[in-house]
Amino acid sequence: xxxxxxxxxxxxxxxxxxxxxxxxxxxxxxxxxxxxxxxxxxxxxxxxxxxxxxxxxxxxxxxxxxxxxxxxxxxxxxxxxxxxxxxxxxxxxxxxxxxxxxxxxxxxxxxxxxxxxxxxxxxxxxxxxxxxxxxxxxxxxxxxxxxxxxx
Amino acid sequence: xxxxxxxxxxxxxxxxxxxxxxxxxxxxxxxxxxxxxxxxxxxxxxxxxxxxxxxxxxxxxxxxxxxxx
Numbered sequence: 001x002x003x004x005x006x007x008x009x010x011x012x013x014x015x016x017x018x019x020x021x022x023x024x025x026x027x028x029x030x031x032x033x034x035x036x037x038x039x040x041x042x043x044x045x046x047x048x049x050x051x052x053x054x055x056x057x058x059x060x061x062x063x064x065x066x067x068x069x070x071x072x073x074x075x076x077x078x079x080x081x082x083x084x085x086x087x088x089x090x091x092x093x094x095x096x097x098x099x100x101x102x103x104x105x106x107x108x109x110x111x112x113x114x115x116x117x118x119x120x121x122x123x124x125x126x127x128x129x130x131x132x133x134x135x136x137x138x139x140x141x142x143x144x145x146x147x148x149x150x151x
Numbered sequence: 152x153x154x155x156x157x158x159x160x161x162x163x164x165x166x167x168x169x170x171x172x173x174x175x176x177x178x179x180x181x182x183x184x185x186x187x188x189x190x191x192x193x194x195x196x197x198x199x200x201x202x203x204x205x206x207x208x209x210x211x212x213x214x215x216x217x218x219x220x
Contacts, residue, residue, distance in 0.1 A: 024218070024219075025218045025219070027218075040218065040220075042220065045217060045218065045220050048217035049214060049217040049218040051217075052210060052213045052214035052217050053214050055210055055213075055214075056207065056210040056211055056214055059206060059207055059210055060185070060187045060207055062203075063187050063195055063197070063203055063207075064187075064189065064195070069189075070189040070190045070191040070193065071189065071190045072187060072188070072189055072190075073188055073189060073190050074188045075185065075186065075187050075188065075207075075211075076185065076186045076188075077184075077185045077207065077208065077210070077211020077212070077214065077215070078183060078184050078185070078186075078211075079183050079208070079211060079212050079215060080183060081212075081215060082215055082219075083215075084211050084214040084215045084218070086214075095214065095218075097214070097215055097218040097219065104186075108188075
């Protein structure tokens with residue numbers, strides 16, 4: 001069985017927008033800004049949003065550029081029109097926009113939950129794929145041994 | 152009479168303090184800013200007018216605009 005990260009990501013985003021009423025739109029992307037999943041109907045808008053979020057994270061990384069400093073994990077940009085939130089883990093980033101004056105802690109909590117859910121699902125699928133491959137190898141070996149014994 | 156004046160003064164003082172807190176809170180909330188959070192739990196708040204704030208705020212606005220189309 002092959003893991004399908006895009007399906008997992010779409011489910012994680014769907015869960016995110018379901019649990020968080022404050023989030024208007026969200027996108028899941030790789031660290032370089034490549035879109036993995038999005039709640040936006042327009043692919044072009046999703047791509048622009050993901051790239052802008054990745055750029056914001058990269059620019060925010062320079063705030064503490066000295067060696068040995070703690071890595072950046074999340075950013076909130078608050079304008080008068082609304083807020084943009086970006087959180088990241090080792091593999092992905094998730095970005096979301098809200099109306100002005102959101103409950104910052106709650107939005108970050110929901111974004112991190114989304115990233116954790118995605119990571120957990122990917123790990124579970126990878127473990128299942130490994131288990132299936134091991135079982136297939138064992139069965140093949142047993143068949144070969146049985147055939148050699150009978151001949 | 153003195154007691155009534157004291158109560159009046161107290162009420163006026165409380166109203167003034169409340170108004171000051173309200174105005175300060177409102178202006179703080181509505182100010183544009185970028186908050187950057189690090190793995191150790193620390194946070195740096197960058198407001199418009201600071202060099203990092205002026206560098207990051209346009210990127211945040213761009214992300215917001217891209218998401219809203």
